[in-house]
Amino acid sequence: MGDVEVLALDRVDFAASAGEFDVILGPSGSGKSTFLNLVGGLDTPTSGEAWFLDHPLARASEAALTRYRRDHVGFVFQFYNLVPSLTARENVKLVTEISRRPMRPEEALDLVGLADRMNHFPAQLSGGEQQRVAIARAIAKRPDLLLCDEPTGALDSKTGVVVLEALLRVNAEFGTTTLVITHNVAIRAIAHRVINFADGRIASVETNQTRLPASAISW
């Protein structure tokens, strides 16, 4: 930025195995979103390597990154980014229409517990329900990788737990490798591994010997 060089990430070295559910913690500005954006092909690093299986991401063309995101990655953000004039089913259908082997929108919404709300518009749904529509939209294309940046950031504890249950269910049923950024340390207990960022680096990685179900945590 101007004359000031910001190292958003510095010497980060990390690999996730297929099917892992990892939680990413760290103070504001520690590099979590930058990391997720590199993994998701939304951004490219100035140096270093990033790989998804045998796809090199660090110096891939925009077109190759677009294909990578479309074919392999689902994104969930803090704010749900639903199209207000479309129903829950239609919001999910936007994605299934451009995917190679999608679920039916009804199946994706059923997975997140919204079978009975398919014809509702976003304004007719609670925050947690809207986030579950966003999750259904992200998983309907059967992504290999699900990247979530503060998915429960706007939600109260009870609603957030329902959203986490939906993420865990998708991970368990489809083996979707899932990375979840959160400021909420209580959420660490549901992860296989917890990645702690500080000052643009991975300060530590912890493995949970026992994991808690989402229903056992609160904040």
Ligand SMILES: Nc1ncnc2c1ncn2[C@@H]1O[C@H](COP(=O)(O)OP(=O)(O)OP(=O)(O)O)[C@@H](O)[C@H]1O
């Ligand atoms: N587009 C940008 N231009 C300049 N600096 C940036 C840009 N994006 C991020 N940064 C800086 O990079 C560092 C890492 O930012 P990043 O958003 O990855 O952190 P974060 O851990 O996700 O923070 P938060 O929890 O607040 O979202 C910060 O110092 C931030 O100010």
